[in-house]
Amino acid sequence: MSTLGADEIPHRLAGSYATGFGEEGRAWIAGLPTLAANMLGRWDLERDGTARVGEASLVLPVRLPDGTPAVLRLQMPRQETTAALIGLRTWDGKGMVRLLDHDPVSSSMLLERLDGTRTLASIDDDDVAMSILAELHARLVALPAPQGLRSLGDIASKMQEQVPQAITHLSDPAERRLLQSWASAVAELAGEPGDRMLHWDLHYGNVLAAQREPWLAIDPEPLAGDPGFDLWPALDSRWDDVVAKGDPLRVVRRRFDLLTDVLGLDRARASGWTLGRLLQNSLWDIDDGETRLAPSSVTISDSLLNRRPPANGAPVTTSLPM
Numbered sequence: 001m002s003t004l005g006a007d008e009i010p011h012r013l014a015g016s017y018a019t020g021f022g023e024e025g026r027a028w029i030a031g032l033p034t035l036a037a038n039m040l041g042r043w044d045l046e047r048d049g050t051a052r053v054g055e056a057s058l059v060l061p062v063r064l065p066d067g068t069p070a071v072l073r074l075q076m077p078r079q080e081t082t083a084a085l086i087g088l089r090t091w092d093g094k095g096m097v098r099l100l101d102h103d104p105v106s107s108s109m110l111l112e113r114l115d116g117t118r119t120l121a122s123i124d125d126d127d128v129a130m131s132i133l134a135e136l137h138a139r140l141v142a143l144p145a146p147q148g149l150r151s152l153g154d155i156a157s158k159m160q161e162q163v164p165q166a167i168t169h170l171s172d173p174a175e176r177r178l179l180q181s182w183a184s185a186v187a188e189l190a191g192e193p194g195d196r197m198l199h200w201d202l203h204y205g206n207v208l209a210a211q212r213e214p215w216l217a218i219d220p221e222p223l224a225g226d227p228g229f230d231l232w233p234a235l236d237s238r239w240d241d242v243v244a245k246g247d248p249l250r251v252v253r254r255r256f257d258l259l260t261d262v263l264g265l266d267r268a269r270a271s272g273w274t275l276g277r278l279l280q281n282s283l284w285d286i287d288d289g290e291t292r293l294a295p296s297s298v299t300i301s302d303s304l305l306n307r308r309p310p311a312n313g314a315p316v317t318t319s320l321p322m
Helices: 011-030 032-042 079-091 126-140 152-167 173-189 239-244 248-263 267-287 295-304
Strands: 058-063 069-074 099-102 109-112 115-119 196-198 207-209 215-217 223-225
Touching: 011 032, 032 058, 032 069, 079 099, 079 109, 079 196, 126 207, 126 215, 126 248, 152 173, 152 223, 152 267, 173 267, 173 295, 239 248, 248 267, 248 295, 267 295
Parallel strands: none
Antiparallel strands: 058 069, 069 109, 099 109, 115 207, 196 223, 207 215
């Protein structure tokens, strides 16, 4: 059994934990080699490749005692990892990477191994890639959320409380009005927050090629809510490429229509919850010291508000308070 050397821990992961969790994060990073050795021994695993970094984790390619390839995911226990475990157990590999085992004390996970070199972003045709993501997304949100997950209703209430103070930190009056319009959209929908199990971060980079299915989702951050709140990561996928095409409004609208068609969502309601997601992202940015809204958020908002109906006459114009 090969252990983990301290020099194998990426500086990016160490820096992220130090910035985000302070002394607790630095202590967790310092204990990573011991944690890795304990988990490798617990499941009798053999390392099978170079350590990689997840969103907030260290991922070690390993082989099970019978030679089956897998990955050992190490992350600090927190609310997000608890939610991920609930989601992985509930989805049970249906459209999602399969959880093979986990350690409840350390939140370490043993997962099936997918092809980390092939994400959905490797598909050049955006309509094809978005169609694959939409079909996968529809399978994931088909399940009702189990007990123990955060509720979109609680998140919406907290956002509403933060808006008045957050607006004062924006330097552009037009962006203050825009942020308030997003908050108004959330206020209209907050009474019916939904009960589906959401992935919360389903974008091209979080869909990997697999063997038992062509594509599977990874890295869920589940919560209970309306699927409309789950669309933004897909709309924002490969954003530099979207901008480079020269017509981001058209691309976002096409993606939105494809997603809502496949998921069977009411477009006005999905638009409102997507604006709610822009609100959440912006509140986080403002809390980090930003004084302007992210350009991508403004563009996505513009693409959804005051839409012209399509040629077939189906009403898709979103009427939201400004």
